[in-house]
Amino acid sequence: MRNELVYTSAGSPIRLGREIGRGGEGVVYEVEGRAEQVAKLYLQPVDSQKIAKLQTMVSKRTDALARLSAWPSDILLKAPKGRVTGLLMKKITGFRAIHELYTPKSRLQEFPRANWPFLVHVAANVARAFALVHSYGVVIGDVNHGNILVNGAGITALIDCDSYQVINNGQKFICEVGVSAYTPPELQGKSLSSIVRTENHDNFGLALLVFHLLFMGRHPFAGRFLGVGEMPVERAIREYRFAFSTNSKAVQMASPPNSIQLADLPSTFARYFEQAFSPAAATAARPDAQQWLNALESLAKELAQCSRTSSHHYYKQLASCPWCRIEKDSALTLFLQLDWPSVDSNFNLTAVCSQITSIPNPGTAPPLATR
DSSP: OOOEEEEEETOEEEEEOOOOOEEEEEEEEEETTTTTEEEEEEEOOOOHHHHHHHHHHHHOOHHHHHHOOOEEEEESSSSSOOOOEEEEEOOOSSSOOOOHSSSSHHHHHHOOTHHHHHHHHHHHHHHHHHHHHHHHTOOOOOTTTTOOOOOTTTTTEEEOOSSSSSEEETTEEOOOOOOGGSOOOOGSSSSSOOOOOOOHHHHHHHHHHHHHTTTTTTOOTTTTEEESSSOHHHHHTTTTTTTTTTTHHHHHHEESOOOOOGSSSSSHHHHHHHHHGGGGGTTOOOOOOOHHHHHHHHTTTEEEEEESOOOOOEESSSSOOHHHHHHOOOOOOSSSSOOOTTTTTOOHHHHHHHHTTTTTOOOOOOOOOOO
């Protein structure tokens, strides 16, 4: 238990509770008496640039941003009118990092009821979140698998918002960090501490997240290199080697075995992924969040249920179920076959429990026979 006092910008005392999270930049604590909020305290002294950024983010907070993210709601001071030591933000509970959903092994454990329509639904919600953030002139910058969360209903939430790039009266507070596997080709290997990000940079990360969700956690630049030597993901990104491209000879990559292909999706998706991951995207425009949202909402209406395996759903224009093929060839289970009753069925949990508890106690077990 931290049991330490910090203060809001108005001088109101905030008592810190137990630690609930820790990262390279700061520590997150519960706030006593404020179950819906948490406090993030920075490990290093906060400089004037960071203070100005946090104050800008607090001033730009809206109800819409607050609903979908842990957007800063106030700065926290070490003492009344003292130095800035952290920020106050909404507590997000009941959510897991999005990679626990799109990775098949963890999905079967953490989201056992999730099927492909659910993944399409979550991808659409991710696109909605990006579209909303961009509508305020804000750039996420550090798009990665850890700062986007999802719950059992498919609702998404954004965290680590204090790293976002915001602009106030022409002053640009940039995002100085990034994860290499989500960084667009034109920024690979560059110092991010002085680069002004754009929505087009975010759109690379968005396309990658959509790909992860639809392709069972596959990375679009992780495949079999047809040339000589190794091809790490970062190098493949830098060299625009989209492993699932229809132009495999040009990029010298082949997609991994037991994967769905671009041909298993509506042609819009093939076009969008090729566009997002092509060399032209650095200077032209990648598909934006609204375009992805429109495509995903359309796909959700074009799904068919497999006649052999009810947990399989796929694009209805295909001649056969791709998941049946993949599961047969790989001996893996991608979606659990759960015939649990739905919430609106006639299943009565109370009645079933009553029947179970009404079974008479059989009494003490007889002694085991001995020789």
